[in-house]
Amino acid sequence: MEFDLSWLLLGLPLAFGLGWLASRFDLRQLRDENRRAPKAYFKGLNYLLNEQQDQAIDAFIEAVQNDxxxxxxxxxxxNLFRRRGEYNRAVRVHEHLLSRGDLSRADRERAQHALALDFLKAGLLDRAEDALRRLEGSPFEAQARMALLAIYERSRDWPQATEIAQRMQAAQQGDFSTRQAxxxxxQALAQAARGETAAAQALLAQAIAIAPRAPRARIELARLQQRTGDAAAALHTLLELPQAAPAALPLAAPLLVETAQATGxxxxxxxxxxxHYQDMPSLDLLDAIVALETGGSTPQDARGWYVRHLEKEPSLVAATKWLAGETLAHEQFHPQIQRALEQAAKPLTRYRCAACGFEARQHFWQCPGCQTWDSYPARRVEEL
Structure with a gap:
């Protein structure tokens, strides 16, 4: 059978035309798909900038489905799910990322860090701890260690917190000696509460050696020595405090008075x-001086001290204490006036956290509000 060349000449343009149409269809489809994904992405971004998080999430979900x-x-x-408090959905997104085999190492570490944050925000501390431990050796290592430190402090796991603090200090991520103290x-307070006095004193001595300038260990040691009947040792410990941390002496002033009177x-x-009062006037130092000078006698003997303090700086607290020992022209109104002044002065005798402003009647070494260490000055609100 003879091959007809005319069919070949007719077929070539036809094949070329079909191929061209097919390519145009594929390109159009690809272009449409590429348009849809960015459109959804930018729509979600616009919603996010306008603080319309619900619409932003819907747009991003559409974009993820397209690509x-x-x-x-x-x-x-x-991140949007986490910010909205939908931690379960955030966990699923980041776990899906981690399950992908084609994920780069940088993205995998980033996803692991995001997953740890999800668990932290959700309060799942055990799962957060495991996720954070997996970030050792990654660019997120420093952040992970800080988060682990916060977890162990929150759960009062002091040995684990000490381990992390030591590793961070060895890696030159900061000075954590005071925190270790x-x-x-x-731990010493817990042992003292169980009656293990010798072990508690050993821990406090170790704390002083680690952070010689930190006042807490010396004050706690003196308090423990006084409680066990060794007032002389407690006084000796307190007399070393001004050289190590002079600003903390007002915190130890009442205990200093007690041990000094017990030992003569x-x-x-x-x-x-x-x-120290001459260098840094303080209400607590003033009260301690009055207690030692007057021997705990009547308030009338102490009013001269409060007047001298008022000459140095105005103080409603000092004025209230001075008035307590005075005789007024209308003495019948003295109790009412005294109560009013004491009520007004009471908030001024509190301590205030320098980090978050949380106020408390007693001094805290770690703020109950923001969990910051050493954020309470050793001075009352009125003196700040």
């Missing part, structure tokens, strides 16, 4: 308090 391999969209979606003090060393303690 499930886009990791950035997954991260954006997961606090951990030892916390009132004159030595009084000289120390007066010297």
């Amino acid at each position: 499930p391999d886009t990791t950035e969209l997954h991260f954006a979606l997961g 606090h951990y030892l003090c916390e 060393s009132a004159e030595q303690a009084l000289a120390l308090l007066q010297a």
